[in-house]
Amino acid sequence: VRIEIVAVGTELLLGQIADTNSKWLGENLAANGVTSHFHQAVGDNHDRIVLALRTALARSDGVIMCGGLGPTQDDITREAIAEVMNVPLVRDQAIVDRIASFFEARGRTMSANNARQADVPQGATIISQTAGTAPGLVCPVGNKVVYAVPGVPYEMTEMFERAILPDLRARMAETGEEGVIASRVLRTWGASESGLAESLQDRIDALDQTGEVTLAFLASGIEGIKVRITARARTLRDVTELLDKEEVEVRRAIEQRLGDIVFGVDDETMEVAVANRLIAHGLTFGVAESLTGGLIASRLVNVPGASAWFRGGVVAYDSQVKFDVLGVPAGPVVTEPAAAAMAEGVRKVTGADVGLGITGVAGPDDQEGVAPGTIFVGFALPDRPTETRQLRVPGDRERVRQYGAISALDLLRRTLDAPPS
Amino acid sequence: VRIEIVAVGTELLLGQIADTNSKWLGENLAANGVTSHFHQAVGDNHDRIVLALRTALARSDGVIMCGGLGPTQDDITREAIAEVMNVPLVRDQAIVDRIASFFEARGRTMSANNARQADVPQGATIISQTAGTAPGLVCPVGNKVVYAVPGVPYEMTEMFERAILPDLRARMAETGEEGVIASRVLRTWGASESGLAESLQDRIDALDQTGEVTLAFLASGIEGIKVRITARARTLRDVTELLDKEEVEVRRAIEQRLGDIVFGVDDETMEVAVANRLIAHGLTFGVAESLTGGLIASRLVNVPGASAWFRGGVVAYDSQVKFDVLGVPAGPVVTEPAAAAMAEGVRKVTGADVGLGITGVAGPDDQEGVAPGTIFVGFALPDRPTETRQLRVPGDRERVRQYGAISALDLLRRTLDAPPS
Numbered sequence: 001v002r003i004e005i006v007a008v009g010t011e012l013l014l015g016q017i018a019d020t021n022s023k024w025l026g027e028n029l030a031a032n033g034v035t036s037h038f039h040q041a042v043g044d045n046h047d048r049i050v051l052a053l054r055t056a057l058a059r060s061d062g063v064i065m066c067g068g069l070g071p072t073q074d075d076i077t078r079e080a081i082a083e084v085m086n087v088p089l090v091r092d093q094a095i096v097d098r099i100a101s102f103f104e105a106r107g108r109t110m111s112a113n114n115a116r117q118a119d120v121p122q123g124a125t126i127i128s129q130t131a132g133t134a135p136g137l138v139c140p141v142g143n144k145v146v147y148a149v150p151g152v153p154y155e156m157t158e159m160f161e162r163a164i165l166p167d168l169r170a171r172m173a174e175t176g177e178e179g180v181i182a183s184r185v186l187r188t189w190g191a192s193e194s195g196l197a198e199s200l201q202d203r204i205d206a207l208d209q210t211g212e213v214t215l216a217f218l219a220s221g222i223e224g225i226k227v228r229i230t231a232r233a234r235t236l237r238d239v240t241e242l243l244d245k246e247e248v249e250v251r252r253a254i255e256q257r258l259g260d261i262v263f264g265v266d267d268e269t270m271e272v273a274v275a276n277r278l279i280a281h282g283l284t285f286g287v288a289e290s291l292t293g294g295l296i297a298s299r300l301v302n303v304p305g306a307s308a309w310f311r312g313g314v315v316a317y318d319s320q321v322k323f324d325v326l327g328v329p330a331g332p333v334v335t336e337p338a339a340a341a342m343a344e345g346v347r348k349v350t351g352a353d354v355g356l357g358i359t360g361v362a363g364p365d366d367q368e369g370v371a372p373g374t375i376f377v378g379f380a381l382p383d384r385p386t387e388t389r390q391l392r393v394p395g396d397r398e399r400v401r402q403y404g405a406i407s408a409l410d411l412l413r414r415t416l417d418a419p420p421s
Numbered sequence: 422v423r424i425e426i427v428a429v430g431t432e433l434l435l436g437q438i439a440d441t442n443s444k445w446l447g448e449n450l451a452a453n454g455v456t457s458h459f460h461q462a463v464g465d466n467h468d469r470i471v472l473a474l475r476t477a478l479a480r481s482d483g484v485i486m487c488g489g490l491g492p493t494q495d496d497i498t499r500e501a502i503a504e505v506m507n508v509p510l511v512r513d514q515a516i517v518d519r520i521a522s523f524f525e526a527r528g529r530t531m532s533a534n535n536a537r538q539a540d541v542p543q544g545a546t547i548i549s550q551t552a553g554t555a556p557g558l559v560c561p562v563g564n565k566v567v568y569a570v571p572g573v574p575y576e577m578t579e580m581f582e583r584a585i586l587p588d589l590r591a592r593m594a595e596t597g598e599e600g601v602i603a604s605r606v607l608r609t610w611g612a613s614e615s616g617l618a619e620s621l622q623d624r625i626d627a628l629d630q631t632g633e634v635t636l637a638f639l640a641s642g643i644e645g646i647k648v649r650i651t652a653r654a655r656t657l658r659d660v661t662e663l664l665d666k667e668e669v670e671v672r673r674a675i676e677q678r679l680g681d682i683v684f685g686v687d688d689e690t691m692e693v694a695v696a697n698r699l700i701a702h703g704l705t706f707g708v709a710e711s712l713t714g715g716l717i718a719s720r721l722v723n724v725p726g727a728s729a730w731f732r733g734g735v736v737a738y739d740s741q742v743k744f745d746v747l748g749v750p751a752g753p754v755v756t757e758p759a760a761a762a763m764a765e766g767v768r769k770v771t772g773a774d775v776g777l778g779i780t781g782v783a784g785p786d787d788q789e790g791v792a793p794g795t796i797f798v799g800f801a802l803p804d805r806p807t808e809t810r811q812l813r814v815p816g817d818r819e820r821v822r823q824y825g826a827i828s829a830l831d832l833l834r835r836t837l838d839a840p841p842s
Contacts (some may be wrong), residue, residue: 013457015448016639018439022462027436036434037469039462041443048458055476183435194492194532204494216465217493218432221573228437287736293722294715297736301714302819306738312746313736315708315718321733321771325746350742362722394527395552398723399575 001172002035004056008068008077009151010043021066021156028160033179033232034168044068049080053146057084062144062171064164067151069134071113077148078119081139084146087122091115095126099133127163129155138167145171181232182239184247187264188254189224189410193217196225199257203249213246222402223269227254263413270409275303277416278354283382286350287313288326288342290333290359291375295405311350316342325349326357334359334370336388339378347380354416355380358408362397372397375404377411384420422593423456425477429489429498430572431464442487442577449581454602454653455589465489470501474567478505483565483592485585488572490555492534498569499540502560505567508543512536516547520554548584552576559588566592602653603660605668608685609675610645610831614638617646620678624670634667643823644690648675684834691830692720698837699730699775704803707771708734709747709763711754711780712796716826732771737763746770747778755780755791757799757809764799765807775837776801779829783818794821798829805841 005022012019022039029036038059042052049068056063068077082089095118103110117134120126127136127149136159137148147164149156172179188196197204200215207213212233218226227250231242251262263273278285287296297313300306314325322328326345328338342357356379363372375391389411393403426443433440443460450457459480463473470489477484489498503510516539524531538555541547548557548570557580558569568585570577609617617638618625628634633654639647648671652663672683684694699706708717718734721727735746743749747766749759763778777800784793796812810832814824 012444013447013460014451015444015446016637018441018444020439023433023436023439025436026434030435037464037466038473039434039460041460043458045458051480052459059472183437185437192529192532194534197493197534198532216431216495217491218430218438219491219573220438221575228432230435289715291722292719293727293731294710294718294734294736297715297738298713298719298822301712301736301738301822304818306714310714310738312738312742313715314746315715315722315734315736317718317722317728317731317733318771324772325733325735325770349746350739351745392527397725401719401722 001062001168001175001177002037002060003029003062003064003168004060005036005039006052006056006063006065007039007041007151008044008049008065009041010045010074012041013043021151021153024153024157025064025066025160028165030181030183032165032168033172033177033181044074044076046076046080046083049077050083053080053084057141057144057146060144062168063146064160065146065148066156069117069136069148069150071111071117071133073113075116078116078121078137081124081137081146081148082121085121085123085139085141089119090122092118092120092126095120095135098129102133127159130158130162136163138163179232179234180236180239181230182236182243183228183230184243185218185266186227186229186247186250186254186262187224187268188227188258188261189263189270189406190261191225191258193219193225195258196227196254199254200227200250203246203253207246213242215250222399222406224263224406260414260417263410269299270406270413271299271303273413274409274416275300275306275309277413278309281416283353283416284309284311284351285354285356286311286346286352288346288355288357289313289315290317290322290342291362292358292401292405292408293317295401296356296358296408299405299409311352314346314349322359332368334361334368334374334376336376336378336390339376340380340386340388341378343378343380344386353382354412356408356412358404360391360400360404362400362404364397373400375400375407377408379412379415381415381420387415422483422589422596423458423481424450424483424485424589425481426457426460427473427477427484427486428460428462428572429465429470429486430462431466431495433462434464442572442574445574445578446485446487446581449586452602452604452649452651453586453589454593465495465497467497467501467504470498471504474501474505478562478565478567481565483589484567485581486567486569487577490538490557490569490571492532492538492554494534496537499537499542499558502545502558502567502569503542506542506544506560506562510540511543513539513541513547516541516556519550523554548580550576551583552579557584559584601655601657601660602651603657603664604649604651605664606639606687607648607650607668607671607675607683608645608689609648609679609682610684610691610827611682612646612679614646616679617648617675620675621648621671624667624674628667634663636671643820643827645684645827681835681838684831690720691827691834692724694834695830695837696721696724696727696730698834702837704774704837705730705732705772706775706777707732707767707773709767709776709778710734710736711738711743711763712783713779713822713826713829714738716822717777717779717829720826720830732773735767735770743780753789755782755789755795755797757797757811760797760799761801761807761809762799764801768801774803777829777833779825781812781821781825783821783825785818793818796821796825796828798832800833800836802836802841808836
């Protein structure tokens, strides 16, 4: 069953609110094996809602319309559906009574407008309201179906799970289509999208033969590139098995060509990857930042439970702060020795087990004769000599800082995985 | 000119990422007087992209396609546009060379796949790339137009402003459709949307009479609420005059009811507002952060030229770091005296003129018997006693930190404006 989502509301077109409903519906349709080939957003205009709905019905088996069921004059989804069904709207007195009692229970009087929410296209059935005032609708159009739900997220999700999903499942059972689709995302840092694609070309070719598993790449800016594994099967258990098996293959292929670039799965951020390693080794952490100016620290404190291992940091933006607070020797500060001294200094100042120091040039101008995008990172760990690394990152000032922060965290992740040299 | 946005990417349909591009484009088209009646999202499938594009062209004057210009096999927007234009793709050697030198500059070799990004539908013109590798496209289709831009947000927004918007303006001038539409945004912090709307109700009523100037409110999460003034007139000069005049009225109405809550205009962030005041007073700055963990410092170093006034900071996440590095007296650390001591301590440690200290509870649990969302801020300024303020902010851990950071900067802005008490 292919379902198109049509989000209704001029505020969506004007970008005044983000269309989180379509995202949620897309995710939940996919997780239940329902295909969605198109989404549309349309404003509060009768003719254009009708056109969007007809367009959607022509290329899908059904449509979920989200929004435009409220009480005001610009809520016209009901009218548009009735036109497409070619039937009149009929006011349902039972719904009018229910809305009136909803208002009464809150000590308010129902305004006349609210009765519009009881208008039902002839032949449609109701998804009764539990949270707000507007009921949802299930509207047959030939052998296809139009579902209408309110745009308020918690009303929409509740009706989807209670009424739409069971109805879709019944339709899928009829067509013998049933199944589950699920995805898993491997997050990488440090490779190009094309390099990743090449490392996985053999897997993609092999998977093309069977069609039950697919791979896709998703460039995510400063968060790196994601590899998405999607599988389809009859049961959740079968899907999970397919994902597990393919994850092993994908990791092996990437590792072989590009090394240890997979840092997390699904929602696991780089800072979570670092935190997990610090916790596993029982180490506390402190960071000295120059060009990143607190970015690394602020990412780390976002990890729940950070207080168990994060001691703090020094933002040593001015050179004098590097000398006075961190004990960096006077002289040039965009150098490997300065990064090493920052790492050792912050380790001492914060009393942490592990210290990271980062210095470099964000740009736009050179500093100490060093070009923008040049970054030095130092790592001071217990029982081994302080290590340093040089990085070159692209982009403007803001991106140099963002790339510098995640690159330094990635190097820390690898350093914590490596045995002392 | 009516423009439809078509976002390309299976990850959008699967709800794996939010379609922030369409929201941004919708907002920026509207701000420039361009109408958008429909948005679509479509997956990485040739036939369906072609169908979405044909559907969009049939009901609009032009289309902005976002995404699917990358180097991998599932990036097929170029092919789909060529099919709709009914022309072949031609590889542009100049673009191939530019991409190759992009890789060379980073010490990497261009893979064969990347050359696909140099494929151009015959008859299309290029929007040259400044940030990534894929150029954008301007493709004539009869008397309509298809723009294609990468899905990476900063590449998309840059190309929109540099190439698409000027092209749209030229088209609008040709059709004699408009004079000039321009907007100005006043950024506020600390008022509710309904409070702001009430303070401006008289202005809105007065403007409704004429129709040449409109006001809109745009809730922008942690960046506060924006009041957008939009004016339409025959020439840029007339529009600017209307905007200048209305800005005075709007500021007066807001000030009267809600006080000094306008901190910036258009792109002027809170950190820029603070920087301007530090520069005006010739003061340097240092910050000591506990719950915000480097957020304030990292916002400040984003201001161009920050090195002239930003000395650095201490992220004192662990209490011991507060005691040892900042000289906070041993004892409870989520208090007004601790915030004051942090401000004075960081002023001394960084050698800055002005010190800010911030401590509080991000949650989810109480700390020292203090509830989540409680924040204490201290300000140490030359020639006046250290001041402290208590704040209560709503939300989860992440939002408490973000609200705390901007609230503290807003208090600093007001403190720098106030004469010593």
